[in-house]
Amino acid sequence: MAEIETHNYDVLVIGAGGAGLRAAVEASALGARTGLVCKSLLGKAHTVMAEGGIAAAMGNVYSEDNWQVHFRDTMRGGKMLNNWRMAQLHAQEAPARVMELEEWGALFDRTEDGRILQRDFGGHRYARLAHVGDRTGLEMIRTLQQHAVHRGLDVYQECTVNRLLKDGDRISGAFGYQRESGRPILFRAKAVILATGGLGKVYAITSNSWEGTGDGHSLAIQAGADMIDMEFVQFHPTGMVWPPSVRGILVTEGVRGDGGTLRNYSGERFMFNYIPTMFAAETADTEAEADAWYEDRSKRRTPDLLPRDEVARAINSEVKAGRGSPHGGVFLDISTRRDAEYIKRRLPSMYHQFMQLAGVDITSEAMEVGPTAHYAMGGVRVDAETAATTVPGLFAAGEVAGGMHGSNRLGGNSLSDLVVFGKRAGEGAAQYALGLTADPAVDAAEVDQRAAAILKPFDGGEENPYTLHRELQDSMQVNVGIIRTEAEMRAALAKIAELRERLGRVQVEGNVQYNPGWHLALDMEHMLTVAETITLAALERKESRGGHTRDDFPGPSEEFGRMNMVVRAGAAGLAVRQEPLPPMPAELMKLFEE
Amino acid sequence: MPQAHLRVWRGEEDGAYVEYDVEYEEGMVVLDVVHRLQATQAGDLAVRWNCKAGKCGSCSAEINGSPKLQCMTRMELFEDGETITVAPLKTFPLIRDLVTDVSWNYRVAETMPELKLRAPDADGHRRMMQIDIDREQEFRKCIECYICQDVCHVIRDHPENQEKFAGPRFFVQLANVAMHPLDENPRSATVQHGFGLDYCNITKCCTDVCPEGIHITDNAIIPLKERRVDEHYDPVRALLRKAFGGKSDS
Numbered sequence: 116m117a118e119i120e121t122h123n124y125d126v127l128v129i130g131a132g133g134a135g136l137r138a139a140v141e142a143s144a145l146g147a148r149t150g151l152v153c154k155s156l157l158g159k160a161h162t163v164m165a166e167g168g169i170a171a172a173m174g175n176v177y178s179e180d181n182w183q184v185h186f187r188d189t190m191r192g193g194k195m196l197n198n199w200r201m202a203q204l205h206a207q208e209a210p211a212r213v214m215e216l217e218e219w220g221a222l223f224d225r226t227e228d229g230r231i232l233q234r235d236f237g238g239h240r241y242a243r244l245a246h247v248g249d250r251t252g253l254e255m256i257r258t259l260q261q262h263a264v265h266r267g268l269d270v271y272q273e274c275t276v277n278r279l280l281k282d283g284d285r286i287s288g289a290f291g292y293q294r295e296s297g298r299p300i301l302f303r304a305k306a307v308i309l310a311t312g313g314l315g316k317v318y319a320i321t322s323n324s325w326e327g328t329g330d331g332h333s334l335a336i337q338a339g340a341d342m343i344d345m346e347f348v349q350f351h352p353t354g355m356v357w358p359p360s361v362r363g364i365l366v367t368e369g370v371r372g373d374g375g376t377l378r379n380y381s382g383e384r385f386m387f388n389y390i391p392t393m394f395a396a397e398t399a400d401t402e403a404e405a406d407a408w409y410e411d412r413s414k415r416r417t418p419d420l421l422p423r424d425e426v427a428r429a430i431n432s433e434v435k436a437g438r439g440s441p442h443g444g445v446f447l448d449i450s451t452r453r454d455a456e457y458i459k460r461r462l463p464s465m466y467h468q469f470m471q472l473a474g475v476d477i478t479s480e481a482m483e484v485g486p487t488a489h490y491a492m493g494g495v496r497v498d499a500e501t502a503a504t505t506v507p508g509l510f511a512a513g514e515v516a517g518g519m520h521g522s523n524r525l526g527g528n529s530l531s532d533l534v535v536f537g538k539r540a541g542e543g544a545a546q547y548a549l550g551l552t553a554d555p556a557v558d559a560a561e562v563d564q565r566a567a568a569i570l571k572p573f574d575g576g577e578e579n580p581y582t583l584h585r586e587l588q589d590s591m592q593v594n595v596g597i598i599r600t601e602a603e604m605r606a607a608l609a610k611i612a613e614l615r616e617r618l619g620r621v622q623v624e625g626n627v628q629y630n631p632g633w634h635l636a637l638d639m640e641h642m643l644t645v646a647e648t649i650t651l652a653a654l655e656r657k658e659s660r661g662g663h664t665r666d667d668f669p670g671p672s673e674e675f676g677r678m679n680m681v682v683r684a685g686a687a688g689l690a691v692r693q694e695p696l697p698p699m700p701a702e703l704m705k706l707f708e709e
Numbered sequence: 710m711p712q713a714h715l716r717v718w719r720g721e722e723d724g725a726y727v728e729y730d731v732e733y734e735e736g737m738v739v740l741d742v743v744h745r746l747q748a749t750q751a752g753d754l755a756v757r758w759n760c761k762a763g764k765c766g767s768c769s770a771e772i773n774g775s776p777k778l779q780c781m782t783r784m785e786l787f788e789d790g791e792t793i794t795v796a797p798l799k800t801f802p803l804i805r806d807l808v809t810d811v812s813w814n815y816r817v818a819e820t821m822p823e824l825k826l827r828a829p830d831a832d833g834h835r836r837m838m839q840i841d842i843d844r845e846q847e848f849r850k851c852i853e854c855y856i857c858q859d860v861c862h863v864i865r866d867h868p869e870n871q872e873k874f875a876g877p878r879f880f881v882q883l884a885n886v887a888m889h890p891l892d893e894n895p896r897s898a899t900v901q902h903g904f905g906l907d908y909c910n911i912t913k914c915c916t917d918v919c920p921e922g923i924h925i926t927d928n929a930i931i932p933l934k935e936r937r938v939d940e941h942y943d944p945v946r947a948l949l950r951k952a953f954g955g956k957s958d959s
Binding site for chain 2: 155156157158161163214217219225229247248250252253254257264265272295325326357359361365464467472579580581582626633
């Protein structure tokens with residue numbers, strides 16, 4: 116092991132999106148020696164692609180807004196499966212985290228009187244999303260990045276963690292490799308924060324970049340952590356559908372928040388046919404009322420802004436019924452309600468993206484959109500206060516953590532989740548690490564064994580990693596996608612087993628230096644683990660709720676509505692168990708009684 | 710299916726262009742074709758990318774000699790049968806294939822001044838009018854693709870200047886700090902420091918290639934240069950300096 120580059124930290128943060136950067140800043144501020152590892156260059160993490168905004172009940176546009184309303188919206192959006200304490204802390208702390216971003220340099224769009232402007236989004240009762248046009252994620256990551264580089268953190272760019280290391284029950288570090296040189300790297304760390312983001316790359320149609328391979332989910336599973344809510348995958352209702360090369364690229368919900376409406380092939384505003392009972396009281400049931408809502412908030416809101424799971428299912432049904440647009444989506448049109456100047460100012464990247472990639476001018480034509488795998492509600496089970504997982508020394512924040520969003524995340528609640536729980540994870544990990552009296556030990560033999568194992572794809576097989584990946588994506592898309600059945604999910608499990616066996620015979624060309632084929636071969640192990648976890652949890656949940664819809668169990672069940680699906684790796688592989696939700700205190704229950 | 714004829718740099722400094730024929734479909738961008746090449750003929754082809762939507766600035770390359778984002782360059786731009794040459798950015802040291810070592814930019818970023826904002830109003834809000842931040846927001850559209858750095862001949866032709874010249878991307882960041890309505894940094898930390906601004910002779914190469922359409926020269930570099938001149942040659946200040954030996958900070 117002597118020749119492996121080694122670094123020592125109190126806290127090692129894996130992932131440098133919004134959650135990882137915020138966690139690293141906090142841990143470092145509390146005096147922990149902090150290292151930050153990211154798979155891409157700094158500033159390129161998936162947070163950069165977030166568009167619409169960051170949800171925080173600041174009440175700048177509607178003074179009636181407060182944390183209780185935000186909490187209630189979040190729980191209802193998640194179909195009451197959320198970890199109530201996480202949802203509460205999130206709603207309470209998001210405004211302070213937004214103001215902190217402003218202090219660190221973020222320049223949000225302004226109200227008439229110079230405060231932070233907030234926009235409407237699906238499932239949020241009031242205009243609540245602080246934003247910068249439709250590039251809020253870029254603003255957030257650049258702000259955090261520029262703040263972080265002045266805080267004395269060590270950043271390891273283009274470095275991929277392949278395994279977490281443990282000393283007995285507790286975390287002792289992480290093993291990885293450097294993309295540029297291909298050399299292994301060892302981090303000895305008292306605490307590790309997973310902030311690795313999502314897993315969209317297990318699906319064929321996704322808004323996620325190459326990085327979203329579920330590494331953190333898989334690392335946590337391998338380390339023996341509990342996973343929660345893994346069956347819930349958010350299919351964002353509006354991804355691009357044409358041309359084929361851009362299929363899946365995100366179209367912000369801000370288009371609908373700012374006045375865009377969904378129509379089917381015959382021009383019908385079909386969302387009026389899909390208003391669920393739970394949201395009927397507050398949703399307009401005529402076009403006239405929905406149109407009036409844009410100017411008059413005493414009216415009920417348009418069903419175009421129902422939570423994402425509802426809209427994605429509706430679009431899916433329209434397309435299946437043969438009422439879709441020419442390229443298999445539906446139409447999203449803002450040009451009939453807003454003028455070109457307004458659209459270009461509010462949605463500059465959408466304008467640019469459609470003009471350049473699809474040749475569509477959104478100021479005069481409708482977009483074609485359809486669902487795209489976007490976000491994992493499920494993830495590592497964490498303690499709400501400290502972001503601690505069930506493995507001592509292991510913490511998780513952001514998309515890789517589960518619980519906060521229940522069965523369906525509201526738009527805008529992700530960016531706020533990143534900074535609220537990023538900060539808490541930084542605190543939790545720093546306090547844990549600084550409280551340890553002895554350094555946990557790293558097993559040298561295990562490190563040597565890993566260093567040899569990661570080189571295996573260079574000798575001995577015939578399988579192409581790109582082909583294996585494509586087959587997994589196609590299977591998950593068809594079998595464990597928006598609509599699921601037991602038979603299809605069993606087929607997915609068989610496919611996962613087959614791919615796992617073939618991955619043992621994977622062959623990559625070239626050498627270890629900056630070799631994407633090799634990196635994909637190593638990521639495949641994570642993606643297979645994650646795909647299996649999603650499928651097992653989805654099989655166990657015999658009902659439809661949020662981002663999990665079963666053709667064989669349509670509709671929600673009261674029994675499953677009281678349960679979380681928890682997955683953990685044991686000696687016999689992955690096992691699912693049902694656990695009752697933590698009970699919500701009476702004073703919070705009251706918020707749902709109106 | 711149409712075929713693209715690609716000429717791609719392979720290897721390190723001593724590498725060479727290798728020609729490939731790759732099938733493509735309507736609507737594809739250069740990055741799609743590079744990915745297809747990677748998946749079918751050249752599994753180890755090194756290329757950086759993340760968002761594939763022009764938002765992250767990872768996939769910069771020189772395409773037929775002009776630096777562009779591969780993800781925003783549509784195949785329709787090329788004639789049927791035209792050879793498409795895809796090369797790494799020339800200004801930065803080559804790692805392999807299409808990937809270069811852009812770490813110099815990250816080192817410059819560490820030298821940039823941080824914002825120092827005035828305290829918020831009594832109610833905790835910081836008030837700024839939209840009109841006062843419009844230009845700032847233009848600067849903050851930067852996706853750090855480093856294409857402006859790549860074409861800037863101050864460094865493209867003279868790598869030794871990297872020691873004393875921050876480059877257009879960072880002049881934009883500097884302008885962002887210097888023009889923030891609530892920033893309280895002394896000018897010595899921003900405008901007066903200069904970061905090699907004087908080397909720029911306003912050829913606008915950076916502005917021409919910016920995929921975000923930021924008016925780098927007109928809105929960032931020239932105003933910074935003007936402020937610098939104002940400060941330096943302000944006759945009243947010069948007199949005060951002479952009389953009291955004070956610093957030129959405002």
